[in-house]
Amino acid sequence: xxxxxxxxxxxxxxxxxxxxxxxxxxxxxxxxxxxxxxxxxxxxxxxxxxxxxxxxxxxxxxxxxxxxxxxxxxxxxxxxxxxxxxxxxxxxxxxxxxxxxxxxxxxxxxxxxxxxxxxxxxxxxxxxxxxxxxxxxxxxxxxxxxxxxxxxxxxxxxxxxxxxxxxxxxxxxxxxxxxxxxxxxxxxxxxxxxxxxxxxxxxxxxxxxxxxxxxxxxxxxxxxx
Numbered sequence: 001x002x003x004x005x006x007x008x009x010x011x012x013x014x015x016x017x018x019x020x021x022x023x024x025x026x027x028x029x030x031x032x033x034x035x036x037x038x039x040x041x042x043x044x045x046x047x048x049x050x051x052x053x054x055x056x057x058x059x060x061x062x063x064x065x066x067x068x069x070x071x072x073x074x075x076x077x078x079x080x081x082x083x084x085x086x087x088x089x090x091x092x093x094x095x096x097x098x099x100x101x102x103x104x105x106x107x108x109x110x111x112x113x114x115x116x117x118x119x120x121x122x123x124x125x126x127x128x129x130x131x132x133x134x135x136x137x138x139x140x141x142x143x144x145x146x147x148x149x150x151x152x153x154x155x156x157x158x159x160x161x162x163x164x165x166x167x168x169x170x171x172x173x174x175x176x177x178x179x180x181x182x183x184x185x186x187x188x189x190x191x192x193x194x195x196x197x198x199x200x201x202x203x204x205x206x207x208x209x210x211x212x213x214x215x216x217x218x219x220x221x222x223x224x225x
Contacts, residue, residue: 025060025062027057027218028057028220029057029219029221030057031054031055031221032050032053032224034223037049038050038072038073038130038223039073039088039094043098043099045058045060046097047090048094050223061111062112063111064109066110069107069134071104074161081093085100087104087163089101102166103160105127105146106122106126107221108121116215120211121200121209121211122200123200123209124192125200125205128146128150128154130223131146132221132222133220134220134221138217139217140217142213145198148195150164151163155188157170158188178202182204183202184202184204185201189202
């Protein structure tokens with residue numbers, strides 16, 4: 001027989017359910033509005049071909065860190081999901097388990113982190129291939145957008161097939177890659193920042209590029225918004 005101070009059995013059974021409802025998976029609705037096919041990629045999540053107007057939903061577990069969503073272009077895959085993409089390729093797989101190769105525009109996130117906040121950003125640190133909007137679908141009003149003609153106006157030094165490289169990819173020096181942990185903006189990072197002021201333009205661009213939403217928020221990533 002339970003003592004008067006023991007929690008009721010019903011409460012013990014209900015408590016894990018309560019924790020689950022307080023920290024449920026976040027849904028990401030990934031939409032292709034581009035006038036061409038993209039192969040959406042997500043880590044965690046995998047990958048899927050999206051023709052114009054198509055969408056793909058993924059559920060991401062609470063406490064996930066280092067999450068990314070991006071578009072791949074110029075892809076060809078066989079029936080087993082093996083192939084290659086011109087931009088954003090993830091080891092030649094349709095269903096990504098690794099990050100994509102530059103250049104690729106990134107939606108990045110960490111869920112239920114400090115004070116149970118989600119931390120979200122758009123990053124051009126790996127370059128740019130497809131315009132993007134990354135917005136909450138409820139519970140938070142702050143969306144992020146990077147839609148400038150970065151590929152069309154790309155500096156000659158950074159041009160790449162299907163995209164525009166970040167200078168770190170091209171020059172591989174501390175000035176651009178912050179390998180020492182200390183660096184500042186450069187003329188090339190300013191090229192990205194001037195066109196997409198809310199997006200990361202170099203690795204230490206946190207102050208103007210990271211945004212928060214309450215844990216449990218759902219999101220929409222739109223290519224070519």
